[in-house]
Amino acid sequence: MLWIIRLIQTIERAKREGRTDELLRAAKENAQIQKIMMRPMKYETVNGAGEIGWGTAMLCFALSSYTSVVLPKSTWRSGIGWLLMLCACLAMPLCRWTIKKYVTWPRTGYVAFRRDRNFWIARVVTIVVAVGVSIGLLHLMRPEITHLAQSPMGHSSATSPGTLSLTAKIILVGMGPMNAILYLMMNAVSIREHRWKWLLLVLLALGPLGICFFVPGNYIEVSRPVMLFLGLVCLSSGGATLISFLRHTQPPAPKAE
């Protein structure tokens, strides 16, 4: 708060003395108002809830795919798979809401962020782009999907060595940088406080590359460890952030208000 006092004092002194040169110095401090307006943004990522949600979603997708390989063929196998898919879809909002409600708000106070027009435009554009990219990828992978669907073992085969086409390799390897970009977007504020997150960023970007080159199999068989890896990295990063938050932020005394 000292900078505000300094700013006001400078303005007042300049006004009294009729000097404008000090105003120029004060002008630089005016930019601090913008900084203070950015401060609440850190509460979006301070608890690692986004990373935990994203990591859980990726893990659920991976586990859902693994159920077809690990579990014996039965009526409830597909049920478990679908249940995990549902968990994956709900993981992000549920994890964020739960951690905020029971961990963050009691410690740092409740805050709701403004969702103005630009926010909704960005959200709609993101969804449209994501759907477009997904359709594009499906189109690119069509020959491989058709080939797998026609093979007698089907995609649940764990024993068939299978091969990874160049398109599938590019797509799976691309999941790394894509996740790294998402991770960077989610943690733009907290990455300054937790420098070790840069290392995770590199891991996220390069991990799928290693998996694609060292794990044999078709695109479904390779996508499982890729998603598992990405999920585990995000989940451990979120967990470490949450532990750090809990260690450094104590809840207020019972009668804080």
Place this chain on the structure above:
Amino acid sequence: MNEQLRAISELDRVIHEPGRLMIVALLAAVKECDFLFLLRETEMNKGNLSSHLARLEEAGYVEIEKTYRGKVPLTLLRLTRAGRAAFDEYRKGLMAAF
């Protein structure tokens, strides 16, 4: 008095006070928050914060809603439309002065 100084003298005195400027700047960035959040962010004591909020409420810049979360009292704070407009005006005035 030159243009710059006149612009400064026309700044909103309610917002111009350092503590209140900080409160308004924080509230302008969010939709709403509770008392505890502002207490932590401004690092003021409860008495100071309450008196500043009362002054801002009196000016019609801040809306204070007393409610409960379960059995725990909760004071929700948000900038009113007039408060947001006044803050925008204040910043424009500050920029014009510089």
